[in-house]
Amino acid sequence: MKKLRSASIRTQILVLAVLLIVLVSVVAATTEPFIYGRHDKGIQIGLLAGRIERVVDQFHDARSPEEEEDARKLAASLGLPIEVRTADQTPAANIANTTSADILRSVRLALEENFQDVLHGLFEKQPEARPLVVKLDDARLLVFHLPAFPRSLWFFPAFISGILKIVIPLIVLAYVGSWLIIRPIARFAATAERASADDSLEQPFVAEGASEIRSLAASLNVMRKRILDMAEHRTRMLSSISHDLRTPLTRLRMRVERCEQPELQKKMLEDLDALDSMINESLSFLTNPLHNVPSRKVDLSSLLQTIATDFSETGVDVRYSGPRRLKYVCKPQALTRAVSNMVENASRYATQIDVELEDAGKHGIFIRISDNGPGLSDDLKARVLEPFFKADEARTAGSGSGFGLGLPTAEGIIRKGHGGTLTLRDGKPNGLVIEIHLPPFHDHGSGRLSTPSGNAAI
Template sequence: MKRLFARLAAFVGSLAGRLVLILTVGIAAAAIISLLAAEHARVHDFKRVQLDRVVASTVDMASRFARDPVRTHDLLYDHRILGARDAPIEWRTMTPDANLGRLLAAQLGARADARAMQMPHGSCFPNFDSFIRVAGMNDNMLPDCWFVLFRDTGGTERRMSIDLAPFRIPPSSTLDPVYLLLIVAASLALSMIVARFATAPLRRLTSAARAFSVTVDPEPIPEDGPREVRVALETFNVMQHRVREGFRERTQILASVAHDLQTPLTRLRLRLEQVADETLRERLISDLAATQRLVRDGLELARSSESREPWSIVDIDSILSSVAEDAAEFGADVRFVSGCGARTRVKPNALGRCVSNLVDNAIKYAGDAELSCGLVGSDLVISVRDHGPGLPPAALNEAFEPFRRFQGERSPSHGSGLGLTIARAQAHTFGAHLSLHNHENGGLVAHISLRIM
């Protein structure tokens, strides 16, 4: 349950989650308000039609009084006109309906002094007993009753009760819980679709930024979507291009410096050969050789972080077995112990150089190396293990720092301390992560972790 709440909180904290929440509340609120407005309009229309029927009946009775007032009065008093009856005089004490009065005045004329009011059923039908006269009838089935008072064309005051057939408004299901739940569910589904569609360019940008964080040679992002998103993607692609050009310019500068240093270093080597003191000559030549190795390793480090090699789908087992065979041909104790049968998208030469550097480092400090690979979840992990003394836990991350060397029984007397730094830089060129761990059975193991494509 805690994990579910944690994932829900993470989703709400994301841009997509906030869009879903805002859209769901907004769409549901707009739908409910629209339904309430429609319900209000429905009730208003029912009441308007009802009043129109009262006005029509009253106008008809007024025209009858204008043609034959005596006969109309007798018919009305004897209840022989359907829908109209003579009204008691005491009803005029009730509060009139101003809206209906204006409608009657507009039809009968301003001099008509028309007033009307809706009467309760008990006042209109005081002697009606629904339990005795009609089975199943109640007060809601009685006609609507209106008291109307006006003056005819002759100035005589006329009072009557207008009875209309029951005109009941059907009950509304607008606020039914099931109906509201369907509105919220539909709003949530639509909001999730809209949020996913709206954040798709941002997810591409996030993936590209993550890929750019592990390699300086990512593929450009397709620049499509809304105008603001296209501008952001275009800006990100420009940034990637400038960073790549900066790395390439740095590599070219270092390559030029290393190339230019070769000539004076060669001349210096020739001149050192002429030193008469043999002991001094050997020391100077050894220092010069160390300087040349340092220059070569620095150039290799610069080149390792910038690779224009194309991506390819390769068999990992074949690369590992090839590296092991090449090292064994030179007498090194290197074995390919287990494969994983996986094929993935990498830069083959960069992967080969990365594994070779790890093998060379293992041979230097431990005298042997074992290569293997395996699947851990959705990651492919390549392992290079030795049987040496390992490293202190605090030094596992420090080992990747440039010029960092650890002394031990088999530590070589030469080297620049750039081997692991170069290996990690090469791993980054194809989006892999390199880490060091002490093996539980002794020795050091390097893991190259990369996504399976």
């Protein structure tokens, strides 16, 4: 089985097809004698012809009225109502001879029907009984009132045989195929999603399963290593550029401070501060080192309350609402940065900000940052998550507006660092609501899914 799991998908499909053929053959060989031996109409007709022949033989051998009465009793015990007629009461064309072949042929002609007749009378409650006339001698005839077989008797063997030979083997094949082929692919897709959300994995794609999947996993691991190396080289380059830019900025600041025109000096210092802030934000957004920080369990309520308190101390009206304690496994520094970016962005356009925390149990948790500002149009809700895009024309611009990196940075932390989602909604009656959904964390120690409050859920 291990060799089959590691074989190519083409080989696995071929093995499954052969398995299906073998399974159908075994099922047919073991079940069809049972099915057709009890429910096949042809066999029933043959048995009926044998009973008729037995009664005819006993009538033919009878030498007295008592023996004929015994033959009548035999027919009654076999479920064959009969009557004795004279030869002139029945046309000769409808009379069967007493030979076994002739009786069997006559019974088949009387009882067998074509497919259209069966369909036409399939739902009749009681099929019409048909007589069979057998010649005893030149003077007497035996009239048998043949039993009426239900027309569904033709369909029962085919129906049961189809279920046993087709439906059940296909179900078994589908189950084995899902375990052998589909399940490794689904596990591979889940690994790909986790790899995109966790930059700390060095070899996220495990080389197991079919040979094609192993080859794909190895290729993706190589590609991912190259991307990580390229990102690391980019980070080093940005750090070097940042260092090189700070040196001339420092010289410019020293020269500006010696300027003898206060008004001009003030404007030049503001421009230098803006350049320095732009360099810091851009470098922080591009490098984003907080994604590689390991997760740990923290009190999410205390984290959000601390953010609200820090902003309140600077004069921003930020209010927290939610549970007093809520344990959750996350990257606290990154999450603090994300929420702080959103609160700071809202403080530029609103006078009141509400931070709400909701425990949704097995559905995860929700963090909502609401403000009473002018809000955003539906078109701008998607664009504000693009780097370096600013929507000051939609929301009243205030002093100290950023560079369009606050929300994109927060969205990256929520989506990549925590596997959550960030959604922008309209506030009521006005304003903007930023809703963060964080999934429940997985307790790797117990192998169970845990709720945000830490209670294990089966």
